[in-house]
Amino acid sequence: MVDCFDEIWSLLKMNQNRVTLRAFHFPYPCVLISGPCCHVRVVQQALTSALASLTSQTLVLDGPGVQRYFQTEGKVSKELVESSYNVLIREQQDAYSPDVKIKSPSVSSPISSIKPRPSFTRWCGNPVGSTAVNKTSLEIKLGSLEDEQVNVLVVPMIKRQLTFTKIGQCLLSKAGNRIKVHFALMASKCPPHPGDVLQIDGPPSLGCSKIFFIECLPWDGVRGKSVEALNKGLKRCLELCVQQGFSSVAFPVIGPGIVLKYPLREAIEVLTENIRQFGLSAASGSLSTIHIVIKPGYPDSEECYHDVYRHLSLNMNQRGQAIFRSLTTDLDDITITVGGGIKLQVVFGDITNETTDAVVNTTDFVHFRRDGVCKDILTKAGPQVEAILKSTKVKQGAVVRTPPGLFPCEALLHVCGKKNAGIIEQLVCRIIQDCETFGYKSVAIPAICAGAGGMDPGVVASAILRGVNTATSSAPLFYLTDIRLVLIKINVFLEFKEEATQMFSTAVVNRVTVPQLPQVQQQPPRSLNADLSSLHVSSMNQQSIFLFLGICSKTVVDAMAKLKDLYQAQCSSETFSKEQLESLTQDDIKDLNQLMETEGLYMKRDWGGQGSLMVTGLKDGVNQVIQMINAAVHGNLRREVRIKEEEDLYNRVAWCILGSNGNWERLPKTANHNLEKNDIAGGIMDAQGTKWSVDPQRTKAQRQVTGQTAELKRLQNLPDFTLPLNWDNMAAGGDMKMVALQPSSAEYRSVKEAFKRTVHKTVMKIERVQNVHQRRAYEARKKQISDKNAQRGGAGEKLLYHGTTQDNCDSILKTGFNRSFAGQNATAYGHGTYFAVNASYSAHPTYSRPAADGSQLMFVARVLTGLYTQGQSSMRVPPPLNDQQPHDRYDSVVDKLDNPSMYVVFHDNQAYPDYLITFK
Structure with a gap:
């Protein structure tokens, strides 16, 4: 009463000007009356009587936001109650009433204080329906396994012997007896069975923390124990890397060689399939890098690299969605900025695939048909170019320029290096000068004299790079912008790469990798729904206490009723169903909790019933909640409509x-x-x-x-057929189309490189076969075999070769491979359609009969080999898997089980002509 004595004095309407009244807290609550003695006594008596007649009562209002309302929007209304009923109203805060946060009145919209809801475009940020991306990167390394700097090396072993394999011998040579002692100790403690993994710590001389040894068996066929053991061991190694928190691991291609005797293709398939399965599991954990190490310098090194790269490239995506972060190799292009800003690229590839303005041919101007770059370029260019060269007299060190013929460039530049580094360097300078003279913007140069010329690749690399450096730095170039050194052999490329990185500090590996990836959601947006338990549901009701003071009881009671009515008129309650709440996201929950706190709202959850939520409080606050949840519901509906549209x-x-x-x-x-x-x-x-x-x-x-x-x-896509991703669109109503591949495309290079591994003839043209009816039937057959062999290796799809003639080619393009023609060439393994593992077999004139112009035709076919067995000449269908189930048959037969070079199928839809190669 001391604090509001002035208001009480006004309430009492005691006008007294002859005395002075002052209220004090100390030494105790009191009123000091000063003035003439007689007037003081009168006022004292009157004041004592008036105070004694005052009525005070307490009003307790249950509900959220009471104090907030009467301190802000309801403040004027409260003051009107005080003046109308001649009472004083003072607020008290009960122990059950939480701290009230007051915000200044604002002219903004009712929800202006709310953090904006995520817009619909936010839901479009993460691709819906895409695969969760494994964060592992794949790298193909060229070198020795023992030189790899990774956490884990994976090594094969046989019969618990370290040195039975070449890799084991190399490890021992580098690491010394320490690795031998550790290996013997662990092998004696835990004798491994086929497929088991023996772990030892990596010695300091090796750049690894652990070595995982897989107990292997010599090759005994695709369905033998050897493949089963290797699959088990590879899978276990990847699991151990994740379990033990390692970030990198290096695998060799286990199997090929004189000890295990795996066919190279089978060994690569086993390794890459296990890596693919690991990628599909999306359980990479800490494992960020997998190295596949290929030893260069062996006769099959190029084939091994191309096969590994092809398999891993195909495994990077599953149904068009990426499952690994990136694939890089030691043979990725090197890009260097040389004098005048000229871009120099060192490229691993085939120069006959180049599309630069000028292409350089290396020749001795005598033996034009000797295997090598010259033969390939002239075969592609056509006989007119060769005729020009034969009639040309060439001076030493000259660059001979001819029309390109059929080669896709503006000019061919022919040179002879004379197996002399000095001459080669001078030739490169002249090549660049000629490009500038004739206005060529780009040129492709092979490793002059490093192939058929037999020169040391390192010497050739040094000479060519010196020539480039001299020519580009000695005078400004106004036309030439790109120089490509195109190298077809691994060892040659590595020499050029080494020389380039030493000679030019600006050498950069041209790797296109994927950045740190966000996890992309695969589930529909409902997975974004928030955990509703994070809502700050009130545990008890809120109470606000008001003290009323008046002259009579009636006015106090009436004022209390009026104040209560004012509050209740500003209150509302809304119940939200479980379905409405399921539209909320985690961000919505945060916004809702913030709104509840700011607006002083009360929230109660119906945990035992329908899962509904009741929100009570001032109308403005409740209306904001209604708007927020309605917006979430509408946003969810929009998302569902969008998802349906996207799916369709x-x-x-x-x-x-x-x-x-x-x-x-x-x-x-x-x-x-x-x-x-x-x-x-x-x-x-x-x-x-x-x-x-x-x-x-x-x-x-x-x-x-x-x-x-x-x-x-x-x-x-067609209504009943989804086009393969590498296809072009089909014409309306069309079901057959031949698409000539561009030599510069990766698709062309992949098909050509596989063909050239065993065939030394020149590829003239590669066409993609797009036959809707055939491919639809093939895919149906593929699913049938995959389902049948779900636990036995699936459909076993392989890319194989089939030589043909022009007449048969037309028939195959229209109607597919037809078994009824079996016997035209051979039936040694059954009356079916034959496909070769190596293109060299199908390129034989017996199967690929040359046309009048000497050109030949060969199909690259997708073949479903499934489960196969040994073929016999009398077979018209594959034999049963066992006599008890005569209708459960093998899917194909082969010429030899241990290392097939020929597959025979007996179902017309079991093979699809994917590409047609024209060669000469």
């Missing part, structure tokens, strides 16, 4: 982006929808979480961070 469109249209490995990758459903609707202002996100800007024509995409560009394409 995804079945009809496939937008694809060309990956860094040359394979087309299908974009996620959200990006697919945005591209189709031309909603590309904000860019798109690929399956790996990388953001790309898109050009208005939607044919190119540019990575927003690095500026890297990639091609886009749109495929229109």
Whole structure:
């Protein structure tokens, strides 16, 4: 009463000007009356009587936001009650009433204090329906396993013997007896069985923490114990890396060699399939890098590299979605900026695939048909170019320029290095000068004299690079911008790479890798729903206490009733169903909790009933909650509609982006929808979480961070057939199409490189076969065999070769491979259709009969080998797997079980002609 004595004095209406009244807390609550003695006594008596007649009562209001209301919007209303009923109203805070946070009144909208809800575009940020990306990167390394700097080395062993394999001998040679002692100790403690993994600590002389030894068995066929043991061991090694928290591991290609005797292809398939399965599991844990190590210098090193790269490239994506972060190799291009800003590239590849303005041919101008670069270039260019060279007199050190013939360039530049480093260096200078003279912007140069010339690759590399350095730094170049050194042999490329990195400090490996990837959601957006238990549900009701003071009881009671009515008129309550709450995201929950606290709202959850939520408080606050939850519900409905639209469109249209490995990758459903609707202002996100800007024509995409560009394409699926991602669109109503591959495309290079591994003839043309009816039937057969062999290796799809003639080619293109023609060439292993593992077999004139111009034809076919057994000439169908189930048959037969070079199928839809190669 001391604090509000002035208001009480006004309430009592005691006008007294002859005395002075002052209220004090100390030494005890009191009122000091000063003035003439007679007036003091009168006032004292009157004041004592008036105070004694005052009525005071306490009003307890149950509900949230009472004090907040009467301190802000309801303050004027409270003051009107005081003046109308001649009472004083003072607020008290009960122990049950929480601290009230007051915000200043605002003219903004009712929800202006709420953090904005995530807009719909936020839900488009993460691709819907895409695969969770494994964070592991794959690297193909060329070198020795014992030189790898990784956490774990994986090594084969036989019968617990360290030195039975070449790799084991190399490890012992580098690490010394220490590894031998550790190995013997662990092997004696735990004798391994086939497929078991023996672990030892890596000695200091090796750059690893652990060595995992897999107990292996010599090759006994695809379905033998050896493959079973190797599969078990490889899988276990990857599991151990994850369990023990290692970040890197190096595998050799286990199997080929004089001890285990695996066919190279089978060994590579076992290794890469285990890596693929690991990628699909998305359980990489800490394992960020897997090295596959290939030893260079062996006769099959190139074949091994190409096969490993091909398998891993195919494994990078599953149904168009990426499952690994990146694939890089020691044979990735080297890019160097030399004098005048000229771009020099050291490239591992085939020069006949180049599309530069000028292409250099290395020759002795005598033996034009000797195997090597010259033969390949002239075969592709045609006989007219060879005729020109034969009639030309060439001076030493000259560069002979001829028309390109059929070669896709502006000119061919022919040189003879005379197996002399000095001459080679001078020739390179003249080549660059000629390019400048004739206005060529780009040139491709092979390793002059390092192939058929027999010169040391290191000497050739040094000479060519010196020539490039001299020519580009001695005078300004106005036309030439790109120089490509194209090298077809691994050892030659590695020598050039070594020389280039030493000679030029600006040498950069041109690797296109994926950045740190966000985890892309695979589930529908409902997985984004928040945990509703994180809502700050009130545990007890809120009470606000008001002290009323008046002259009579009636006015006090009436004022209390009026104040209560004012509060209740401003209160509301709303119940939200479980279905409405399920639309909330975690961000919505945070916003809702903040709103509850700011607005002083009361929240109660119906845990035992329907899972509903009741929110009580001032109308403004409750209305904001209603708006928030309604917005969440509507946003969820929009998302569901969007998801349905995306799903429907995804079945009809496939937008694809060309990956860094040359394979087309299908974009996620959200990006697919945005591209189709031309909603590309904000860019798109690929399956790996990388953001790309898109050009208005939607044919190119540019990575927003690095500026890297990639091609886009749109495929229109048929109602009953989904086009393979590497296909082109089919014409309306069309079911057959031949597509000539561009020599510069990764698809062309992949097919050509596989062919050239065993065939030394020149590829003239490669065409992709797009036959809808055949491919549809093939895919149906593939699913049938996959389901039948689900626990026995699946469909066993392989890329094999089939030589043909022009007449038979036309028939195969129209109707497929037909067993009824069996016997035209051979039936040694059954009356079916024959396919070779190596192109060299099918290239024989017996099977690929030359045309009048000397050209030959060969199909690269997809063949479902499934479960196979030894073929016999009398077979018209594969034999049963066992006599008790005569209808459960093998899927194909082979010429020899231990290392097949020929597969025979007896079902017309079991093979599909994927590519047609024309060669000469």
